[in-house]
Amino acid sequence: xxxxxxxxxxxxxxxxxxxxxxxxxxxxxxxxxxxxxxxxxxxxxxxxxxxxxxxxxxxxxxxxxxxxxxxxxxxxxxxxxxxxxxxxxxxxxxxxxxxxxxxxxxxxxxxxxxxxxxxxxxxxxxxxxxxxxxxxxxxxxxxxxxxxxxxxxxxxxxxxxxxxxxxxxxxxxxxxxxxxxxxxxxxxxxxxxxxxxxxxxxxxxxxxxxxxxxxxxxxxxxxxxxxxxxxxxxxxxxxxxxxxxxxxxxxxxxxxxxxxxxxxxxxxxxxxxxxxxxxxxxxxxxxxxxxxxxxxxxxxxxxxxxxxxxxxxxxxxxxxxxxxxxxxxxxxxxxxxxxxxxxxxxxxxxxxxxxxxxxxxxxxxxxxxxxxxxxxxxxxxxxxxxxxxxxxxxxxxxxxxxxxxxxxxxxxxxxxxxxxxxxxxxxxxxxxxxxxxxxxxxxxxxxxxxxxxxxxxxxxxxxxxxxx
Numbered sequence: 001x002x003x004x005x006x007x008x009x010x011x012x013x014x015x016x017x018x019x020x021x022x023x024x025x026x027x028x029x030x031x032x033x034x035x036x037x038x039x040x041x042x043x044x045x046x047x048x049x050x051x052x053x054x055x056x057x058x059x060x061x062x063x064x065x066x067x068x069x070x071x072x073x074x075x076x077x078x079x080x081x082x083x084x085x086x087x088x089x090x091x092x093x094x095x096x097x098x099x100x101x102x103x104x105x106x107x108x109x110x111x112x113x114x115x116x117x118x119x120x121x122x123x124x125x126x127x128x129x130x131x132x133x134x135x136x137x138x139x140x141x142x143x144x145x146x147x148x149x150x151x152x153x154x155x156x157x158x159x160x161x162x163x164x165x166x167x168x169x170x171x172x173x174x175x176x177x178x179x180x181x182x183x184x185x186x187x188x189x190x191x192x193x194x195x196x197x198x199x200x201x202x203x204x205x206x207x208x209x210x211x212x213x214x215x216x217x218x219x220x221x222x223x224x225x226x227x228x229x230x231x232x233x234x235x236x237x238x239x240x241x242x243x244x245x246x247x248x249x250x251x252x253x254x255x256x257x258x259x260x261x262x263x264x265x266x267x268x269x270x271x272x273x274x275x276x277x278x279x280x281x282x283x284x285x286x287x288x289x290x291x292x293x294x295x296x297x298x299x300x301x302x303x304x305x306x307x308x309x310x311x312x313x314x315x316x317x318x319x320x321x322x323x324x325x326x327x328x329x330x331x332x333x334x335x336x337x338x339x340x341x342x343x344x345x346x347x348x349x350x351x352x353x354x355x356x357x358x359x360x361x362x363x364x365x366x367x368x369x370x371x372x373x374x375x376x377x378x379x380x381x382x383x384x385x386x387x388x389x390x391x392x393x394x395x396x397x398x399x400x401x402x403x404x405x406x407x408x409x410x411x412x413x414x415x416x417x418x419x420x421x422x423x424x425x426x427x428x429x430x431x432x433x434x435x436x437x438x439x440x441x442x443x444x445x446x447x448x449x450x451x452x453x454x455x456x457x458x459x460x461x462x463x464x465x466x467x468x
Contacts, residue, residue, distance in 0.1 A: 006101050007113040010120065017116045017123075018162070020169040027174055029465065036176040036183065039167045043184050046077040046163065051156055053149035055140025064336075068447045069298045071184040075139075077160040080129055081188075082181050084161050085168055088122035089181075090296075097383030119165055126161030130154045136310075178461055182454045189451040192443045193251060196243040205241045215243040243442060250439040251448060258432055258452040261286060266417055270400045282395070284417045286425045289386070291453040293377040293426040294433060298446045300372070301346055308343045309336055348437035348445065355438065369430040377426025378419065388414045 027035070054075060067074070072081025092114065095101040104110045133139070134150050142150060168180030176183070199214035212218040219236035226232035237245045264286035271279045308325035315321045325343035327336040338344040345364045349355050355362045381387045392410045395401075402413050429449060436445030443451075 007103060007110060007117060010113050010117045013120065014113070014116050017119050018166060019116075020166060020173050020175075022173050023175060029462070032175065032177050035170060036178075039170055039176055039180055040183060040187060042163065042167060043071075043078070043180075043187070046160055047073040049077045050075055051077065051079065051139070051153055053139075053145065053152045055144055068189065068444060069185065069295055069302065069450065071181075071188040077156060078164075079133065080126060080157055080161055080164075082164060082168075082184055084122045084125040084129060085118075085165055086181060087125050088118050092118045092121060094383050097385060115169075119169070122165055123158075123162065126158055127154070130157035130161070133157070178454070178458050182457065186451050186454040186458075189443050189447040192447065193451075196442045197248055203242055211239070211241060213242055215245050215248050218242070219245055247440045247442050250436070251441040251443070254432070254436045254439070254441050254445075254448050255452050257435070258449060259456060261428065261432070262453070262456050266421070268402060268413065268417070270395065270402055273399045273401065282400075284421050286421060286428060287453065288418065288421040288425045289377040289380050289384075290457065291429070291450055292380045292384075293373040294429050294446055294449050296376040296380065297369070297372045297430075301343075304346070305338070305343055308338070308341070348434070366434055369434055370427045373426040373430035373433075374423045375426075377422045377429075381418065381422045386418075388418050391418065 067081070070081035070083045070086070072078050072083065092101070096103050096114070101114075103114050131154060134145070134153055135142070139145060139153055145153075164180070164184075170176060171178060171180040171183065195214070197214055197216050199212065200217060201213045202210050203213050204210055212221055215236070218239070219233075222232040222236050223229060226235075262285075265283045267281035267283050269279045270282050305325075308321075309327050311321045312325060312327045316326075322341060324341050325338050326340035328339045329336050338347050345361055346368050348365055349358070349362050388411055392414055395410060402410055433445035433449050436448045441448050
């Protein structure tokens with residue numbers, strides 16, 4: 001009896017899955033920028049269109065900690081953000097990397113079936129998340145919403161999810177630059193930085209004074225209205241009621257530091273068996289697994305925060321729930337912060353003052369970040385096809401060998417660098433995240449790391465295409 005593959009089960013429904021046709025000719029750089037701008041414009045429009053039929057909630061946002069990596073916006077068509085496609089992509093990648101799913105991506109049919117299965121799985125997750133959000137009461141109690149509004153909300157979220165899937169495929173097929181997922185994450189984070197710098201909205205402090213939310217706008221206002229300019233500058237740099245100039249400068253410094261570390265790499269000379277006299281280099285970067293460690297670590301922590309917050313609101317007197325985490329609402333921020341339990345100790349201290357107040361919290365957080373980022377980085381390369389065995393096989397299949405070594409010794413040479421680069425690079429990303437959090441960078445250390453690594457990867461892709 002012939003063995004039935006998982007991908008073969010997807011064939012009958014492939015005609016139902018919307019497909020973006022691969023470009024028949026090379027897309028020019030100008031056209032790729034245009035397509036990227038169009039995709040970004042559609043995403044930003046969806047981020048501003050509110051969901052029809054919802055009841056505005058005055059409580060805290062339980063998904064606040066997830067929105068940085070999900071590129072989502074509360075109460076809009078982009079409520080789910082890139083969550084369904086990221087979840088389906090990572091699960092399918094893990095299944096393929098661990099050989100649970102038999103797939104040969106070198107074969108066109110297998111690659112198309114795998115992509116189709118990922119999209120189908122993403123759409124199923126979209127429906128599941130949309131239903132879960134409505135049933136959980138995020139948009140109001142079902143008795144208040146009514147059946148019609150509940151169905152309309154689910155339909156809106158599902159249509160928006162399909163739009164995100166198609167926008168990402170447009171980018172990934174070569175019409176745009178990079179992937180839609182990366183573009184939306186980077187823009188979402190950069191939008192936060194720009195808004196915190198130039199927001200014209202006002203906030204009222206505990207002392208009753210009115211200040212501008214944007215750090216630069218507030219600094220200009222303080223310098224104009226205050227007679228004591230030294231005091232105005234001091235307040236603009238160190239105010240605790242909102243984003244200040246020190247946070248803005250710190251963000252810029254973190255950008256530069258991350259870009260500097262992006263250039264660290266070790267190059268191995270390789271030659272082709274058909275071109276024995278020439279060689280090229282195979283680079284092994286310090287950030288070998290790119291931003292994957294911080295994405296996985298953030299996803300783990302954010303989900304723990306989400307479930308802990310929901311459980312604490314319902315069962316706050318239950319001891320295991322209190323051990324997991326205690327929460328306190330912040331009225332001005334529209335979200336809750338952990339004040340005790342496990343989730344408190346894996347949350348970042350937001351300043352050096354917090355470090356001095358609770359050193360154990362800080363040390364626990366540092367250890368957790370370094371260990372988790374290193375572990376996720378090492379695990380990811382083994383299941384994503386970028387481990388020692390996979391790289392060695394790809395080089396040998398393409399006819400490459402390392403100069404001065406026999407072909408069967410490629411693995412030994414790669415084993416000296418790739419695992420170390422994965423673990424140490426993941427830990428370095430964790431260190432940079434901690435550094436950004438301690439100094440108070442805008443948008444959190446995780447957000448800054450994601451934005452910089454994504455923007456740098458876009459730059460590398462543009463430069464590579466120009467070289468070609």
